[in-house]
Amino acid sequence: ELKVEQNPLFLSMQEGKNYTIYCNYSTTSDRLYWYRQDPGKSLESLFVLLSNGAVKQEGRLMASLDTKARLSTLHITAAVHDLSATYFCAVDRRNTGNQFYFGTGTSLTVIP
């Protein structure tokens, strides 16, 4: 079974600071996803990373993928309060019947 680990699980940061969330997975994967979830809401797709070295950026968030290290990062630049949410990474394994596996999530709180 594919294991996906995220750290930290909880992150409290001040506005204007930078930080990185890490997502490690245990076996080779075709692609990696990042999602955002606000309290009481569904998951919103942020990024899809398809290959080694892939980098995607949207606003203050940047995601990258290193398939050799089995590691993805979600970097937050100059955090603002609106980024407060829970962030999940998920990893695809096509040869498991198209299943995808989630990390436990990182709860981010940005303090004014």
Add this chain to the structure above:
Amino acid sequence: DAGITQSPRHKVTETGTPVTLRCHQTENHRYMYWYRQDPGHGLRLIHYSYGVKDTDKGEVSDGYSVSRSKTEDFLLTLESATSSQTSVYFCAIRSRDSTPFFGPGTRLTVL
């Protein structure tokens, strides 16, 4: 929102009663999934479907069954609900580029 709806959105039931949750999609996607979300566990796959009448188990399938008699509907049934099945249930589909998209969720409470 990839045309995914879930019903009911909220349900409170008693231990031992059967419960069926419905996921409906409007865009003819082949793959559909049921996940449950619990604090400290992220999202865990219950069952998934890769076509009409084609389903398979996920990592937490005990106590759940599914059916897919039409492309657009994927039903999750708790034959005899238990308190441990109190959770938020999300349905997901794979879009045309294979990105998973999620429905709005169903909050189930088993008393």
